[in-house]
Amino acid sequence: MTTSVTGEVAPKARTEARESVLAARNVSLTYGGLGGGRTVEALREVNIEVPKGQFVALVGASGCGKTSLLNMFAGLVEPTEGEVVIDEQPVRGPSNKTSYMFARDGLLPWRRVHKNVELGLEARTSLSRAERLASSRKMLELVGLADFEKVYPRQLSHGMRQRAAIARTLVTDPDILLMDEPFGALDAQTKLRLQAEFLDLLEQEGSDRVSKTVLFVTHDLNEAILLADRVVVMLPRPGRIASDQPVDLPRPRSGNLKEIIFSPEFQRLHRDLFDLLQEGEGHE
Numbered sequence: 001m002t003t004s005v006t007g008e009v010a011p012k013a014r015t016e017a018r019e020s021v022l023a024a025r026n027v028s029l030t031y032g033g034l035g036g037g038r039t040v041e042a043l044r045e046v047n048i049e050v051p052k053g054q055f056v057a058l059v060g061a062s063g064c065g066k067t068s069l070l071n072m073f074a075g076l077v078e079p080t081e082g083e084v085v086i087d088e089q090p091v092r093g094p095s096n097k098t099s100y101m102f103a104r105d106g107l108l109p110w111r112r113v114h115k116n117v118e119l120g121l122e123a124r125t126s127l128s129r130a131e132r133l134a135s136s137r138k139m140l141e142l143v144g145l146a147d148f149e150k151v152y153p154r155q156l157s158h159g160m161r162q163r164a165a166i167a168r169t170l171v172t173d174p175d176i177l178l179m180d181e182p183f184g185a186l187d188a189q190t191k192l193r194l195q196a197e198f199l200d201l202l203e204q205e206g207s208d209r210v211s212k213t214v215l216f217v218t219h220d221l222n223e224a225i226l227l228a229d230r231v232v233v234m235l236p237r238p239g240r241i242a243s244d245q246p247v248d249l250p251r252p253r254s255g256n257l258k259e260i261i262f263s264p265e266f267q268r269l270h271r272d273l274f275d276l277l278q279e280g281e282g283h284e
């Protein structure tokens with residue numbers, strides 16, 4: 001159970017009915033301290049459960065441990081205490097079930113766009129070259145870059161590079177997406193367009209679930225509410241979960257993000273989350 005910074009019990013998120021795909025249980029993380037160096041308590045007793053097909057946004061001030069939590073699910077960082085599991089198996093290293101997308105597109109400048117998209121396939125499967133190319137073409141078409149497969153990343157706009165990075169993240173068809181501010185550095189209009197396109201790839205006709213399990217770090221409350229089924233608010237020093245808010249906006253949303261932004265439900269949630277974050281700052 002999570003509580004707000006004021007000590008109130010937060011609304012119970014919709015996690016009970018479905019088995020968790022991602023779970024962090026009583027997780028604490030302290031960096032450093034080796035050889036008498038300074039230690040940083042990055043996370044303290046974090047608990048989070050994410051069921052299959054749920055999109056969870058993590059928001060919070062810089063330094064509250066969002067990336068650290070994501071890195072644990074990616075198998076890049078081990079908790080100091082507690083357990084991090086995927087499909088109830090302890091995470092011991094990077095897994096084929098997950099795909100990680102960073103804030104910077106991370107495209108390799110010396111590889112053409114399609115070769116960048118194929119990167120994940122090269123590492124993971126025994127597909128032939130032709131099969132890899134066919135998969136990357138299909139993904140590039142889905143993200144609107146069909147005509148750009150042969151160019152180098154420097155020849156693309158920032159938004160197009162992020163699209164290519166999305167294609168690379170999805171091409172392996174992972175069950176789980178771990179995303180660290182993937183649209184953080186885009187201008188407002190491009191961001192909204194990419195958010196809609198991204199949702200369109202994940203939302204399924206006639207279902208209120210997205211097709212993948214997503215843990216998505218963002219500083220942008222609008223983005224968190226527009227995309228997610230739950231918004232988890234974290235506070236810093238030490239990083240901890242302060243609130244877990246369900247977002248009861250129906251799906252599919254991809255076609256009406258602008259309308260959603262001006263809806264009373266969106267505005268109410270935005271105000272609640274804003275207050276929680278501000279309140280948290282006041283408690284430091």
Ligand SMILES: Nc1ncnc2c1ncn2[C@@H]1O[C@H](COP(=O)(O)OP(=O)(O)OP(=O)(O)O)[C@@H](O)[C@H]1O
Pocket residue numbers: 031032040041042060061062063064065066067068069239
């Ligand atoms: N490798 C590391 N060694 C030591 N301290 C670290 C390391 N990585 C992160 N930290 C510290 O742990 C805390 C949490 O960092 P983390 O990057 O997880 O937070 P964040 O919420 O993702 O921040 P931001 O929003 O700025 O990306 C911070 O105080 C940070 O300085």
